[in-house]
Amino acid sequence: xxxxxxxxxxxxxxxxxxxxxxxxxxxxxxxxxxxxxxxxxxxxxxxxxxxxxxxxxxxxxxxxxxxxxxxxxxxxxxxxxxxxxxxxxxxxxxxxxxxxxxxxxxxxxxxxxxxxxxxxxxxxxxxxxxxxxxxxxxxxxxxxxxxxxxxxxxxxxxxxxxxxxxxxxxxxxxxxxxxxxxxxxxxxxxxxxxxxxxxxxxxxxxxxxxxxxxxxxxxxxxxxxxxxxxxxxxxxxxxxxxxxxxxxxxxxxxxxxxxxxxxxxxxxxxxxxxxxxxxxxxxxxxxxxxxxxxxxxxxxxxxxxxxxxxxxxxxxxxxxxxxxxxxxxxxxxxxxxxxxxxxxxxxxxxxxxxxxxxxxxxxxxxxxxxxxxxxxxxxxxxxxxxxxxxxxxxxxxxxxxxxxxxxxxxxxxxxxxxxxxxxxxxxxxxxxxxxxxxxxxxxxxxxxxxxxxxxxxxx
Amino acid sequence: xxxxxxxxxxxxxxxxxxxxxxxxxxxxxxxxxxxxxxxxxxxxxxxxxxxxxxxxxxxxxxxxxxxxxxxxxxxxxxxxxxxxxxxxxxxxxxxxxxxxxxxxxxxxxxxxxxxxxxxxxxxxxxxxxxxxxxxxxxxxxxxxxxxxxxxxxxxxxxxxxxxxxxxxxxxxxxxxxxxxxxxxxxxxxxxxxxxxxxxxxxxxxxxxxxxxxxxxxxxxxxxxxxxxxxxxxxxxxxxxxxxxxxxxxxxxxxxxxxxxxxxxxxxxxxxxxxxxxxxxxxxxxxxxxxxxxxxxxxxxxxxxxxxxxxxxxxxxxxxxxxxxxxxxxxxxxxxxxxxxxxxxxxxxxxxxxxxxxxxxxxxxxxxxxxxxxxxxxxxxxxxxxxxxxxxxxxxxxxxxxxxxxxxxxxxxxxxxxxxxxxxxxxxxxxxxxxxxxxxxxxxxxxxxxxxxxxxxxxx
Numbered sequence: 001x002x003x004x005x006x007x008x009x010x011x012x013x014x015x016x017x018x019x020x021x022x023x024x025x026x027x028x029x030x031x032x033x034x035x036x037x038x039x040x041x042x043x044x045x046x047x048x049x050x051x052x053x054x055x056x057x058x059x060x061x062x063x064x065x066x067x068x069x070x071x072x073x074x075x076x077x078x079x080x081x082x083x084x085x086x087x088x089x090x091x092x093x094x095x096x097x098x099x100x101x102x103x104x105x106x107x108x109x110x111x112x113x114x115x116x117x118x119x120x121x122x123x124x125x126x127x128x129x130x131x132x133x134x135x136x137x138x139x140x141x142x143x144x145x146x147x148x149x150x151x152x153x154x155x156x157x158x159x160x161x162x163x164x165x166x167x168x169x170x171x172x173x174x175x176x177x178x179x180x181x182x183x184x185x186x187x188x189x190x191x192x193x194x195x196x197x198x199x200x201x202x203x204x205x206x207x208x209x210x211x212x213x214x215x216x217x218x219x220x221x222x223x224x225x226x227x228x229x230x231x232x233x234x235x236x237x238x239x240x241x242x243x244x245x246x247x248x249x250x251x252x253x254x255x256x257x258x259x260x261x262x263x264x265x266x267x268x269x270x271x272x273x274x275x276x277x278x279x280x281x282x283x284x285x286x287x288x289x290x291x292x293x294x295x296x297x298x299x300x301x302x303x304x305x306x307x308x309x310x311x312x313x314x315x316x317x318x319x320x321x322x323x324x325x326x327x328x329x330x331x332x333x334x335x336x337x338x339x340x341x342x343x344x345x346x347x348x349x350x351x352x353x354x355x356x357x358x359x360x361x362x363x364x365x366x367x368x369x370x371x372x373x374x375x376x377x378x379x380x381x382x383x384x385x386x387x388x389x390x391x392x393x394x395x396x397x398x399x400x401x402x403x404x405x406x407x408x409x410x411x412x413x414x415x416x417x418x419x420x421x422x423x424x425x426x427x428x429x430x431x432x433x434x435x436x437x438x439x440x441x442x443x444x445x446x447x448x449x450x451x452x453x454x455x456x457x458x459x
Numbered sequence: 460x461x462x463x464x465x466x467x468x469x470x471x472x473x474x475x476x477x478x479x480x481x482x483x484x485x486x487x488x489x490x491x492x493x494x495x496x497x498x499x500x501x502x503x504x505x506x507x508x509x510x511x512x513x514x515x516x517x518x519x520x521x522x523x524x525x526x527x528x529x530x531x532x533x534x535x536x537x538x539x540x541x542x543x544x545x546x547x548x549x550x551x552x553x554x555x556x557x558x559x560x561x562x563x564x565x566x567x568x569x570x571x572x573x574x575x576x577x578x579x580x581x582x583x584x585x586x587x588x589x590x591x592x593x594x595x596x597x598x599x600x601x602x603x604x605x606x607x608x609x610x611x612x613x614x615x616x617x618x619x620x621x622x623x624x625x626x627x628x629x630x631x632x633x634x635x636x637x638x639x640x641x642x643x644x645x646x647x648x649x650x651x652x653x654x655x656x657x658x659x660x661x662x663x664x665x666x667x668x669x670x671x672x673x674x675x676x677x678x679x680x681x682x683x684x685x686x687x688x689x690x691x692x693x694x695x696x697x698x699x700x701x702x703x704x705x706x707x708x709x710x711x712x713x714x715x716x717x718x719x720x721x722x723x724x725x726x727x728x729x730x731x732x733x734x735x736x737x738x739x740x741x742x743x744x745x746x747x748x749x750x751x752x753x754x755x756x757x758x759x760x761x762x763x764x765x766x767x768x769x770x771x772x773x774x775x776x777x778x779x780x781x782x783x784x785x786x787x788x789x790x791x792x793x794x795x796x797x798x799x800x801x802x803x804x805x806x807x808x809x810x811x812x813x814x815x816x817x818x819x820x821x822x823x824x825x826x827x828x829x830x831x832x833x834x835x836x837x838x839x840x841x842x843x844x845x846x847x848x849x850x851x852x853x854x855x856x857x858x859x860x861x862x863x864x865x866x867x868x869x870x871x872x873x874x875x876x877x878x879x880x881x882x883x884x885x886x887x888x889x890x891x892x893x894x895x896x897x898x899x900x901x902x903x904x905x906x907x908x909x910x911x912x913x914x915x916x917x918x
Contacts, residue, residue: 201679205777214741219764220660220862223792224756225736227746230765230787231700237690238697277684282673285816287686297683305678306689307780308771313788318664318825320790321766328689329772331779333682357744366777403679 013139013451014391017444022135023118025055026443029093029127030111030120036071036094036160045071045156048093052076052134052154059138061152068164071156075172078137079149084458086149088178089450090411091130091185092158095122096432103434116440123438125431129184129424130154132443136450147458151178158185162407169414178417180380180457183408184446186423189399190271194388194449197421198381199299199400200408202334202371204343205307207364208236208351209327219320227358229326230311236361237328239354240304240347245289247304247332249350255337257373259300263398267295270397299400303333329366333402340368369404374418383456384422390452391445422449472598472910473850476903481594482577484514485902488552488586489570489579495530495553495619504530504615507552511593511613518597520611527623530615534631537596538608543917545608547637548909549870550589550644551617554581555891562893575899582897584890588643588883589613591902595909606917610637617644621866628873639839639916640870643905645882648858649730653847653908656880657840658758658859659867661793661830663802666823667695667810668786669770678779686817688785689770695820696787698813699763699806704748706763706791708809714796716832718759722857726754729856758859762792788825792861799827829868832859833877842918843881846911850904881908 034048035041049065049072056063056076063076071094079086098108098121106112111120118128133152140146153176155165169176188195212229213222242248274294278286288297297303311326313319332343348363355361374381376398388396401421408419424446430436493507494500508524508531515522515535522535530553538545557567557580565571570579577587592611599605612635614624628635647654671688672681701707733753737745747756756762770785772778791802807822814820833840835857847855860880867878883905889895 203679203779205779212742217740218862219762219766219790220662220792221860222740222757223762223764223790223861224760225745225747225753225861226740227742227744228764230768231696231763234693234696234765234768237693241690281676281681281685283671283686283817284819285686286684287815287817288684294684298681301683303678303683304690305682305687305781306693306771307678307778307782308773309689309693309768309785310773312765312767314767314769318788318790319766320662320664322764323766326768329777331678331682331777333679356746358742358746360743401680402682402684403677 011143014448016139016142017447019444022444022447023440025135026118026128026131027111029131030122031109033098033109034094034122034156035097036157037097045094049074049156052093055134056152059141066168068157068168070164073153073155073168076152077150078146080145081147081149084148085179086151086177087454087457088151088153088176088181088415088417089133090153090181090183090407091133092126092155093130094156094159095125095127096159100434105435113440117437118440118443119435119437121436123436124425124429125436126158126185128438128443129446132424132446133182133184133450135447136454139447139451140454147455150454151176158407165407166410166414169410173414176415178415181411181415181417181419182453183419183421184424186401186421187425187427187429188423189397191426193271194392194394194396195423196381196384196388196396196398197401197423198376198398199336199373200371200405201302201402202338202340202409203367203369203404204332204334204340204347205329205366205368206344206347207327207329207366208233208361209325209364210236210355210359210361211325212322212359213324216324217322219322222322226322227356228322229359230323232356232359232361233309233311233326233328235356236351236354237306245287247302249346251346252302252343256302256335257337259296263300263376264296266398267299268293270295270399295399298402300335302335302338305331307331333404334371336371336373338371340370344368369406370409370413372408372412372419373400374420378418380418380420380457383459384420384453386456387449387452388422391448422453424449470602473907475598475601476906478903481903481906482899484594485577485587485590486570488590489581490568492557492568493553493581493615494556495616496556504553508533508615511552514593515611518600525627527616527627529623532612532614532627534610534612536608536610537605539604540606540608543607544638545610545636546913546916547610547612547635547640547874547876548592549612549640549642549866550592551585551614552589553615553618554584554586555618559893564894572899576896577899577902578894578896580895582895583884583888584895585617585644587897587902588905591883591905592641592643592909594906595913598906598910599913606914609913610635617866624866625869625873628869632873635874637874637876640874640876640878641912642867642878642880643883645860645880646884646886646888647882648856650885652730653851653853653855654882655840655843655847655855655857656860656882657835657857658795658832659830659864660761660861661797661799661868662828662863663791663793663799663806664788664825664827665803665806666786666788666825667692667820668784668823669695669814669818669820670784671781671818672783675783676781678781681781685781686815687781688818689782691815691818691820692768692770692785692787694815695810695813696765704746706761708805710805711761711802715761715794716796718755722759723755725857726758727752729754729858754858757861759794761794761797764790766790792863793830795830795832797830799829803827828863828865829872831867831871831878833879837877839877839879839916842915843879843912845915846908847881849911850907881912883908
């Protein structure tokens with residue numbers, strides 16, 4: 001019987017993995033100290049980009065290194081299956097600085113395997129995870145043509161805030177057109193939990209400024225009669241949440257997508273312990289919005305956190321001053337259904353109305369980011385589920401993440417395609433820290449996941 | 460008829476003033492740049508002390524310059540009238556630094572008269588006011604023996620916090636024994652209002668420290684689930700006062716001496732305008748404790764003001780951090796009936812009980828000071844009233860001050876005598892600022908007031 005595409009998609013690719021070759025190549029890439037933050041490594045940035053460009057070209061991709069105002073990025077495409085979906089794989093080849101060097105057990109740019117883990121800067125973030133996709137494509141190509149059209153976008157400035165990515169996306173929007181975008185640049189929920197991350201929170205970041213008197217006053221001569229902007233700021237901040245942990249800004253929750261029963265049940269089944277979570281950050285209790293579990297609070301509920309506060313005398317000893325002004329930085333994490341610009345406007349309108357008598361309060365907008373969610377019923381999510389099931393022998397968990405990944409929102413808005421976050425790493429990989437590592441098994445499972453995912457996306 | 464003591468006390472001393480001599484001598488003293496904060500002026504400090512010692516010796520006082528661990532102080536006494544009260548006059552010969560020099564119209568140590576005002580550093584604070592007492596004594600001596608025993612204590616470190624005064628008071632408590640202590644080192648209520656200040660607020664100064672997680676957390680990954688110590692601190696501060704502006708610490712108001720109807724009426728008659736007061740500090744309203752006027756809030760009611768606050772990110776731009784800790788400096792002005800140590804203990808007990816779940820809050824004691832009040836019916840207050848009436852042709856106003864003057868509480872507690880604050884200056888003298896000045900008339904009225912006060916205290 002001639003193998004049909006469906007049969008081919010069911011081939012067990014695990015047996016075909018070239019483990020030794022996949023590790024050797026990744027180690028070569030990890031040896032290039034492509035630290036984007038440090039100008040001393042400029043030449044290494046180019047070396048890393050060219051390494052990837054050559055590899056993808058050797059796999060039959062049209063591949064090039066594109067200059068930007070900063071570090072170059074690698075673009076490659078192989079579009080041999082018209083009518084099939086196009087998948088854009090995003091990753092980054094730049095890494096965090098290696099400091100503090102003395103805390104590394106083995107040198108950060110000499111990859112070393114200990115206890116089943118590859119120790120090297122960039123091993124998990126993001127060279128290891130990005131290269132798993134390169135090897136996943138190679139694995140499929142060893143069996144014939146790719147089942148979908150594939151594009152790679154591998155940038156060199158993720159660790160410095162991707163300052164040139166948005167302009168690039170705008171300029172190359174046509175070329176980068178895809179049906180779905182796949183990113184593997186984070187951590188799955190737990191070691192034995194294959195995970196699809198289908199949502200990110202958005203952000204509204206503002207500053208509150210409170211003005212009292214026209215100058216600093218002596219707290220003896222004026223205390224009791226003059227308005228105190230720090231007391232006033234504290235009052236304003238305290239009023240921004242009620243005793244149920246809910247944000248009090250009128251209209252704040254308007255349009256917020258409530259969790260479905262299915263999602264709540266799904267998350268309740270995840271291996272999570274409030275006790276362990278509290279212990280891991282050293283707190284005696286986990287306050288938060290009433291009526292929601294910790295994961296729900298983290299992934300699906302908006303927040304209001306003060307990120308910084310200042311006013312008056314902060315030095316040693318005492319100074320009896322009623323300062324003229326005080327301020328705070330406040331970030332609100334947003335969830336699907338909330339718009340950052342609208343939320344920013346709402347807090348700008350609300351704060352002056354709750355400022356105590358005698359002071360004036362003003363809210364200055366900083367920046368924002370859209371929340372992102374992929375429909376759980378979308379074929380892309382289901383394809384990822386099937387791929388992960390084939391690798392791990394169990395269905396995927398579907399979680400979200402509490403953070404905001406600006407590039408994801410940028411992809412979403414500039415390229416108009418859904419973004420699938422399929423992470424191969426783990427928190428214990430310690431990205432950004434000394435002794436960053438990536439489990440050898442996670443690397444190979446990443447290669448397999450990539451190959452199966454491309455197969456499943458073809459269905 | 461031989462003049463009796465009573466008759467002599469009724470002599471109009473104004474006609475006997477040696478205005479020219481009094482001004483010439485004060486100018487000589489003002490020319491000595493006795494800046495206690497600046498080691499460059501060390502020799503001038505000694506010169507100023509010796510100037511005063513020689514002058515008092517020339518008036519028949521036993522006078523000496525006493526070394527301390529810092530700048531010397533001048534002690535002098537003339538005790539020729541056994542059976543009569545002893546009056547200790549305190550003042551200071553050191554002055555504030557002159558900076559910013561470029562803002563002075565005429566040099567700070569070249570006293571210049573313009574528009575009836577003596578412009579010079581120290582003219583009002585406190586050389587001019589202290590020297591008025593020296594010349595007041597001289598005026599009386601020109602008519603015969605002093606009516607009371609007089610001691611002078613003129614220190615050289617008031618502008619640097621009087622670090623060596625308390626040890627000196629302890630060591631010389633017997634020698635400094637007095638029935639009443641007179642200090643002229645401040646401002647009277649208004650130009651046409653001769654004032655006796657009969658009360659000072661005390662102080663409890665503390666720091667609140669709030670601890671959240673064991674490290675700074677990412678507000679995306681943890682926001683909504685992890686406790687935020689800044690939000691918690693704001694909530695704690697907001698809870699320390701109710702919506703009537705009253706402090707909520709249990710027991711805070713226990714024992715507070717309520718104002719008498721007489722005091723309230725007396726203060727209500729003082730020339731004060733809330734509108735002008737608010738305008739002078741540039742605020743649209745004067746919040747404060749309900750049920751009390753502005754002067755009552757300033758002089759007779761305890762306060763709770765945050766003097767400094769900090770936590771998280773205070774730099775430019777944004778950082779999405781939930782910090783591990785936050786803190787604030789808090790001062791409470793206290794009134795008669797409140798004890799600083801007790802109040803400090805009360806807030807230390809209360810704050811942990813109102814800390815939101817998930818954080819721990821701790822209050823660290825800084826320092827405190829006792830509130831001071833002189834009985835309005837005391838013979839000393841009445842003597843001051845009569846003396847001021849003789850100078851200004853109208854009765855004195857009796858006010859208090861909102862600040863805490865640590866040396867007053869020290870005099871009170873270490874020497875056990877009541878302290879009379881009879882100020883000759885005005886706020887518009889701008890002590891501590893460039894172009895400090897003292898009205899020539901206020902100087903001569905100060906001399907007269909001093910002489911009359913010593914006469915009246917003999918009665």
